[in-house]
Amino acid sequence: MTKKRIVITGSSRGIGLEMAKILIGQGHIVYGAVRNPEGASDLQAAGPAGILKLDIGDEESINNFCEELAGTTDSLDILVNNAGITSNDLGADRRQCNPWQIDPGTVLEETRINALGPMMITRGLIELLEAGENPVVLNTSSQLGSMVVGALMPFDVAYNVSKAAVNMITVMSASTNKNIAFVALHPGWVKTDMGTEAAELEVPEAAGAIIDSLMSLTIEDSGRFIRWDGTDHPW
């Protein structure tokens, strides 16, 4: 197996942490990006190649992170833009954030963090990715970013809009860069802090399936929106 150089944002907990653990176990070179490296004890215990500080909502932090990574490795094969928030993280109640209720500032802030953060991280790492082997950028979206499913689950317009923006950024990246595969991912409804205990998938089940799908992606897949199991998700 070829060892891949992989960056995972938001790898302190949830899906990102589980993906990091599995990929490290498979022998890959994993760099975990977290807001608070000192507090990332579970990630530390998994033995990553590095733990780097990154706040995806802070442009200076993104610049520092990209610089630090460029000083650490000369290429990257996979970037998993996994970190993300819901309106709960911005102090709202996400069940009561439909278009008639939400503070417009919440929509802007959530889109800035969930969509523009990953876009700027990808931009900052583009040279490392261009130097990678069969490079892939996996942008974590959600079924709620789909026009089809989002319309059926109209609770949190800030989250749905931010993930729809992730999808658009993914297809635009795919159409303007033909060297890297850009793929949007619905990771499933997963039992994390965000997904809650009511969710359908256990974290290891989702993370394992996402990794299997991720490892089979090639440039031919660029511009797709996939589910955790690699099947096409409707836009």
Ligand SMILES: NC(=O)c1ccc[n+]([C@@H]2O[C@H](COP(=O)([O-])OP(=O)(O)OC[C@H]3O[C@@H](n4cnc5c(N)ncnc54)[C@H](OP(=O)(O)O)[C@@H]3O)[C@@H](O)[C@H]2O)c1
């Ligand atoms: N769980 C689901 O059912 C589900 C469904 C569809 C899509 N998703 C998406 O899947 C991704 C992972 O979700 P999850 O369920 O694993 O969520 P989670 O358990 O709530 O974990 C979120 C992760 O994102 C990090 N994060 C949040 N804001 C950040 C920021 N400003 N800068 C850097 N890191 C930040 C958190 O770091 P801290 O520990 O520092 O807070 C944490 O590592 C998200 O993009 C989410 O939208 C999840």
